[in-house]
Amino acid sequence: MLVAKNIEFHYIKDQSFIIPDISLNQGEQLLILGKSGSGKTTILNILGGLLKPIMGEILIGGTSLYQLNGASLDKFRGKNIGIIFQKPHILSPLTVEENLQLANFFSGANGGKNEILLKDLGIFDKRKAKVNTLSEGEAQRVSIARALANSPKVILADEPTASLDDDNAEKVVKLLKEQAEKFNAVLIIVTHDQRVKNHISNQITIGGEV
Amino acid sequence: MNMLKLSWKYLVAKPLNTGLNIILLALGLAIITVLILIQDQFEKKMTRDAEGIDLVVGAKGSPLQLILSSVYHIDFPTGNIDMQDAIALSKNRLIKNIIPLGLGDNYQGYRIVGTNYDYLELYNAKMGEGKIWEKPFDVVLGYEVASKLGLTVGDNFVGSHGIGSSSHEHDEHPYNVTGILAKQGNVLDKLVLTSIESVWYTHDEGHDHDKFEKSVSKSGFPETDEEREVTSLLVQYRNPMAAVQLPRYINSRSALQAASPAFEISRLFELLGVGVKLIQGLAVVIIVIAGLGIFIALFNSLKERKYDLAVMRTLGASRGQLFFHIVLEGVILTVLGALVGILMGHLFLALLVMQNEQGAVSGLTSAVFLQEEVWILVYAIMVGIIASLIPAWSAYQTDIAKQLSKP
Numbered sequence: 179m180l181v182a183k184n185i186e187f188h189y190i191k192d193q194s195f196i197i198p199d200i201s202l203n204q205g206e207q208l209l210i211l212g213k214s215g216s217g218k219t220t221i222l223n224i225l226g227g228l229l230k231p232i233m234g235e236i237l238i239g240g241t242s243l244y245q246l247n248g249a250s251l252d253k254f255r256g257k258n259i260g261i262i263f264q265k266p267h268i269l270s271p272l273t274v275e276e277n278l279q280l281a282n283f284f285s286g287a288n289g290g291k292n293e294i295l296l297k298d299l300g301i302f303d304k305r306k307a308k309v310n311t312l313s314e315g316e317a318q319r320v321s322i323a324r325a326l327a328n329s330p331k332v333i334l335a336d337e338p339t340a341s342l343d344d345d346n347a348e349k350v351v352k353l354l355k356e357q358a359e360k361f362n363a364v365l366i367i368v369t370h371d372q373r374v375k376n377h378i379s380n381q382i383t384i385g386g387e388v
Numbered sequence: 389m390n391m392l393k394l395s396w397k398y399l400v401a402k403p404l405n406t407g408l409n410i411i412l413l414a415l416g417l418a419i420i421t422v423l424i425l426i427q428d429q430f431e432k433k434m435t436r437d438a439e440g441i442d443l444v445v446g447a448k449g450s451p452l453q454l455i456l457s458s459v460y461h462i463d464f465p466t467g468n469i470d471m472q473d474a475i476a477l478s479k480n481r482l483i484k485n486i487i488p489l490g491l492g493d494n495y496q497g498y499r500i501v502g503t504n505y506d507y508l509e510l511y512n513a514k515m516g517e518g519k520i521w522e523k524p525f526d527v528v529l530g531y532e533v534a535s536k537l538g539l540t541v542g543d544n545f546v547g548s549h550g551i552g553s554s555s556h557e558h559d560e561h562p563y564n565v566t567g568i569l570a571k572q573g574n575v576l577d578k579l580v581l582t583s584i585e586s587v588w589y590t591h592d593e594g595h596d597h598d599k600f601e602k603s604v605s606k607s608g609f610p611e612t613d614e615e616r617e618v619t620s621l622l623v624q625y626r627n628p629m630a631a632v633q634l635p636r637y638i639n640s641r642s643a644l645q646a647a648s649p650a651f652e653i654s655r656l657f658e659l660l661g662v663g664v665k666l667i668q669g670l671a672v673v674i675i676v677i678a679g680l681g682i683f684i685a686l687f688n689s690l691k692e693r694k695y696d697l698a699v700m701r702t703l704g705a706s707r708g709q710l711f712f713h714i715v716l717e718g719v720i721l722t723v724l725g726a727l728v729g730i731l732m733g734h735l736f737l738a739l740l741v742m743q744n745e746q747g748a749v750s751g752l753t754s755a756v757f758l759q760e761e762v763w764i765l766v767y768a769i770m771v772g773i774i775a776s777l778i779p780a781w782s783a784y785q786t787d788i789a790k791q792l793s794k795p
Contacts, residue, residue, distance in 0.1 A: 223789040223792070223793070228792070249706035249707070252701060252705060252706040252707075257704065261702045267696075267792075271400070272394075276397070280394065280700070281703040281704070283389040284703045324703070328704075
């Protein structure tokens with residue numbers, strides 16, 4: 179489903195970092211652990227089609243990500259990759275529901291699952307609410323719902339628990355796992371958060387031990 | 389969800405900013421709308437009222453005043469001329485037709501014009517009800533005069549001296565309404581028409597009742613042995629040669645003055661043109677400021693929105709869509725501004741007309757939509773696009789990875 183081969187990237191010449199090859203089948207989960215500044219987010223950006231690597235290839239469902247260009251990469255990303263960030267980044271002029279609908283619109287999906295998603299994540303009551311009325315935990319769940327709104331094949335989460343307390347962190351990781359299983363999607367969580375460690379057994383560590 | 393809704397949501401999220409920009413633009417465009425409406429109707433009205441009149445002859449004075457008083461009935465007459473001079477002039481072979489006018493009285497601010505049947509024919513006036521005047525003191529009312537004052541055929545009223553409504557009244561002899569004209573859409577609507585004789589006899593001291601029963605003249609000058617005056621003469625040329633010779637011939641005679649409506653009106657527009665240009669310039673400045681306002685608003689909001697834009701990209705939006713998203717915001721703003729502006733312009737003109745029922749703008753209407761107003765919309769959209777180009781380009785350039793890695 180998701181294959182990363184010979185990926186190499188550098189921001190400054192001579193400081194390139196090599197990213198371990200990754201190969202995940204449908205429904206498989208992976209935890210990438212690393213200290214701050216170890217390039218975790220960079221890996222995620224590369225996997226998510228947001229940052230073109232210097233070398234190497236990413237294959238998602240047989241499509242080579244960086245062979246696509248411009249708008250078709252954007253469309254592909256919208257349809258097949260759901261990205262969750264450290265901060266929720268809900269678009270504040272829109273309601274919860276509309277944030278999901280926007281994801282549907284940009285990828286051309288019909289959004290039939292939005293309601294079930296919101297119910298599953300326990301934010302259905304808040305569907306008409308604006309983001310500034312939501313709690314931190316609720317907002318993060320909205321961002322998960324939005325990432326899943328197009329039933330993606332790959333779910334990428336960048337420090338999804340960093341700004342949450344223990345309770346919410348646990349909930350969010352569980353939700354992510356549950357939903358990934360439900361969609362039979364690949365789940366990759368990038369984090370330095372030790373609390374996540376026990377939830378996913380398949381782990382790689384970059385930039386030395388955490 | 390679609391692009392229009394998305395842009396709209398972002399605009400409503402900042403109601404004050406959005407409202408201010410719309411109002412500013414609307415103000416500029418409202419001024420332009422009013423100017424366009426007035427200019428168009430004023431010119432049309434001026435040309436329509438002067439149609440068929442090649443030359444106006446009257447007492448010496450300002451030629452513009454002569455035209456304004458005798459053709460448009462909005463200024464004071466320059467004085468009276470001796471009828472013998474007028475008759476002598478009418479024998480000139482360069483003149484095809486000559487219509488005498490006797491001005492100077494009014495009823496409730498509506499001017500009483502003493503003339504003959506030729507004047508009605510000049511404008512192809514049709515009677516609405518009743519019949520045309522036959523005897524002295526018979527009058528025919530313009531459509532607006534009858535409807536505004538609530539007069540009908542058979543009613544009597546007393547005119548007053550002067551052309552404003554508060555002058556002293558002639559209590560000697562009342563006028564008798566014999567007919568009301570159909571709606572003309574020109575200057576006749578606001579006039580009280582009668583024979584030259586009526587105007588003479590109201591001002592006479594003595595009462596000669598025999599005279600009052602005689603029929604009045606239908607065309608040309610009334611026959612009389614007395615020394616009589618008229619106010620002005622509307623002249624039609626027999627041939628193009630007359631345009632060259634006649635004015636010079638008349639003006640060289642001491643007592644008379646000739647003025648061409650076409651020439652005087654274009655001179656008037658030239659004089660007004662300076663003022664119009666000034667207001668136009670002001671409107672353009674306001675529109676440019678409004679455009680700048682939109683640009684600054686979009687540009688500032690972009691700083692806060694870089695994150696949102698990057699998120700949209702991760703959700704599948706292309707660079708082009710982001711560009712379009714920002715341009716659309718500018719265009720929505722300006723289209724709304726244009727619509728509000730056009731509406732405001734019409735409203736403003738309606739108010740202006742309501743407050744000046746008998747003045748120069750009274751014949752104008754705000755209930756017309758001109759083709760130029762579509763152009764206002766087009767210009768507004770152009771302002772919107774231009775104002776949003778740079779912000780939109782900056783949105784187009786958003787580096788998603790870099791933006792999202794920012795804390």
